[in-house]
Amino acid sequence: MSSNTPRIKKPKKTCDICKSGKPVIKRPKTGQLVCKECFYFVFEEEIHQTIIQGNVFKENEKVAIGASGGKDSTVLAYVMNLLNKRHNYKLDLVLLSIDEGITGYRDDSLETVKRNARQYNLPLKIVSYKELYGWSMDEIVKEAGNKNNCTFCGVLRRQALDRGAVMLGAKHILTGHNADDIAETVLMNILRGDIPRLQRCTFITTGNDSMIKRSKPFKYTYEKEIVMYAHFKKLDYFSTECIYAPNAFRGNARVFLKDLEKVRSTAIMDIIYSGESYENQSNNNIPTSKVCERCGYMSSNKICKACVLLEGLNKGLPSLGIKKSKKARANPKVIKEGESKEIKVKNFQDLTKEENCKMEYVVEKSEKNNEMDIDENKKLMDSVNNMKRKLQNLD
Numbered sequence: 001m002s003s004n005t006p007r008i009k010k011p012k013k014t015c016d017i018c019k020s021g022k023p024v025i026k027r028p029k030t031g032q033l034v035c036k037e038c039f040y041f042v043f044e045e046e047i048h049q050t051i052i053q054g055n056v057f058k059e060n061e062k063v064a065i066g067a068s069g070g071k072d073s074t075v076l077a078y079v080m081n082l083l084n085k086r087h088n089y090k091l092d093l094v095l096l097s098i099d100e101g102i103t104g105y106r107d108d109s110l111e112t113v114k115r116n117a118r119q120y121n122l123p124l125k126i127v128s129y130k131e132l133y134g135w136s137m138d139e140i141v142k143e144a145g146n147k148n149n150c151t152f153c154g155v156l157r158r159q160a161l162d163r164g165a166v167m168l169g170a171k172h173i174l175t176g177h178n179a180d181d182i183a184e185t186v187l188m189n190i191l192r193g194d195i196p197r198l199q200r201c202t203f204i205t206t207g208n209d210s211m212i213k214r215s216k217p218f219k220y221t222y223e224k225e226i227v228m229y230a231h232f233k234k235l236d237y238f239s240t241e242c243i244y245a246p247n248a249f250r251g252n253a254r255v256f257l258k259d260l261e262k263v264r265s266t267a268i269m270d271i272i273y274s275g276e277s278y279e280n281q282s283n284n285n286i287p288t289s290k291v292c293e294r295c296g297y298m299s300s301n302k303i304c305k306a307c308v309l310l311e312g313l314n315k316g317l318p319s320l321g322i323k324k325s326k327k328a329r330a331n332p333k334v335i336k337e338g339e340s341k342e343i344k345v346k347n348f349q350d351l352t353k354e355e356n357c358k359m360e361y362v363v364e365k366s367e368k369n370n371e372m373d374i375d376e377n378k379k380l381m382d383s384v385n386n387m388k389r390k391l392q393n394l395d
């Protein structure tokens with residue numbers, strides 16, 4: 001082309017939804033180019049639709065949001081607070097954090113959660129492994145080495161969240177597990193041959209028949225979109241990795257999933273749908289839920305996994321519950337007199353709401369998060385209706 005040839009200006013790209021805004025993101029989930037305002041709208045409203053279709057909440061429910069200070073739980077707290085007001089769910093939202101006792105990691109991330117509590121005006125409760133079990137993760141790693149720390153940590157955290165919820169008088173916990181996490185879990189269950197867990201891991205809500213149920217409102221929300229949302233909204237979150245080894249097996253599943261996505265962009269949703277539609281032929285493989293004889297927590301065995309692990313730690317047999325117990329018992333660490341810990345974990349069935357539950361951040365009555373400011377709600381609903389009109393005009 002000669003230098004005199006007039007250049008034909010390419011038409012400027014516009015948002016695929018509103019046809020006027022400047023696109024800022026290509027949605028990994030749909031391939032659409034969208035502007036910031038439309039991205040916020042579709043991101044939030046898709047989560048709302050997931051919640052409605054999954055029939056996740058009851059009116060006036062007290063709901064604890066598991067908050068770690070990371071991107072997923074920070075966006076979860078922000079979006080749930082927003083949707084609760086916008087769609088009038090009438091939920092009593094509370095932040096619940098677990099302090100595993102990991103110096104240089106959790107202490108810093110908890111500072112982020114404390115700021116989030118003030119920013120979103122949500123009450124915050126922190127429960128620690130040390131107060132619940134007598135052991136912090138730093139102490140566990142010192143005792144057991146850093147090979148199986150995620151096994152200890154995962155088992156103890158699950159119970160700690162439930163215990164914290166009971167203290168708060170909440171029967172429902174929300175976690176920030178996103179679509180990528182769920183697809184990874186489906187893959188891991190296939191690779192392990194864990195058929196009973198395969199279908200359950202895609203449920204939006206689990207534990208309907210237990211004291212505390214759990215839900216994942218981000219079940220269909222891509223991790224990349226969560227990161228973009230947090231970035232555009234300038235949310236305050238903590239992004240450092242835990243100082244103890246990341247979960248190696250999940251790491252492999254993650255790498256595999258990313259590779260799959262490169263050749264099949266819909267891989268995440270496809271895997272979740274496959275998990276959902278999996279017909280579990282062998283229902284009798286699902287262990288019947290009992291109650292742990294020692295601590296009263298749900299368990300498929302007489303003694304729950306947390307009690308076995310804690311017994312091992314208290315007796316100087318940290319491999320108990322991890323390796324074959326005979327092998328662990330054959331090589332106990334020699335414990336000097338008085339060194340064995342006798343820590344009694346409170347019986348789960350006896351836990352009740354603590355009337356004077358110690359909170360990190362308490363919302364003043366006049367600013368309670370489920371009491372809506374009429375003007376604020378009107379503004380929110382106007383923007384939703386505006387956006388809906390734009391979308392209808394496209395049809």
Ligand code: SF4
Pocket residue numbers: 100137149150151153154242243244245246247
């Ligand atoms: Fe706990 Fe492992 Fe997660 Fe660290 S990486 S917080 S040790 S589960």
